[in-house]
Ligand SMILES: C[C@@](CO)(OP(=O)(O)O)[C@H](O)COP(=O)(O)OP(=O)(O)OC[C@H]1O[C@@H](n2ccc(N)nc2=O)[C@H](O)[C@@H]1O
């Protein structure tokens with residue numbers, strides 16, 4: 001069985017307060033985009049994980065796909081061992097949620113392949129235990145999110161008239177480090193309201209709190225956002241804790257966009 005875990009972008013992100021458990025309360029809008037990995041699970045087999053494409057840092061035994069299998073195995077002891085192959089295409093440490101998406105798709109795949117009968121709500125709970133933005137990928141629809149990112153309300157956003165330009169400048173941002181560089185505060189205007197304003201106004205009212213610390217540590221990244229606006233983006237932002245940027249352009253207006261050849265650029 002093969003599935004294609006997609007990435008997400010954050011349209012705005014406010015870090016509101018630090019919680020006693022060390023995590024942060026935030027608000028953001030998650031928006032899914034069709035840049036994907038490929039995740040194949042073969043069974044019967046022995047529990048095995050391999051990957052190709054972009055190298056995933058860290059020990060393969062810690063890969064979120066395996067963690068998802070172990071999480072379900074605790075509650076469903078009859079879950080068979082499987083042979084997992086991940087072809088990694090979504091940039092890592094980019095704020096695109098690729099690892100979280102792999103984990104959420106793995107939970108869903110195991111649930112349907114082995115008919116475990118887990119409800120969508122229960123899947124969201126399992127996913128939230130694997131990562132703060134993992135639960136989003138179970139419903140995978142535009143939503144306003146609060147809490148650690150796991151409390152979601154659907155948001156009626158139709159961006160089908162636009163193309164998305166993703167730029168990944170090959171700078172790996174550690175999410176925990178980025179949260180540690182922010183002084184939390186309540187926003188003057190909640191994203192719940194600002195996201196419903198015309199997209200032409202977003203430039204003035206929708207912000208990502210991670211941009212300031214990331215620009216401070218990597219000043220050359222600011223140029224990417226400025227260049228997206230120079231090319232005609234209606235709205236441009238860093239996604240999540242970075243370092244990928246997204247520019248939202250009217251459809252058929254992305255010809256000729258080019259960046260440093262060391263950067264990865266995806267037009268979706
Ligand atoms: C910042 C966001 C915005 O969508 O995405 P990315 O930029 O990573 O994609 C998310 O909140 C990231 O979610 P995720 O990548 O799943 O984070 P986790 O693995 O749960 O946590 C990594 C680390 O980030 C910090 N963390 C994460 C979420 C949160 N609400 N408060 C935190 O303080 C914690 O230090 C934690 O140890």
Ligand SMILES: Nc1ncnc2c1ncn2[C@@H]1O[C@H](COP(=O)(O)OP(=O)(O)O)[C@@H](O)[C@H]1O
Nearest residue numbers: 058063064092093094095096097098099100102
């Ligand atoms: N399947 C996976 N894909 C990507 N990263 C993974 C995966 N499993 C575990 N990781 C770990 O998660 C970290 C963050 O991954 P990723 O989700 O791509 O970043 P981000 O949180 O910026 O969106 C990586 O540095 C890697 O060590």
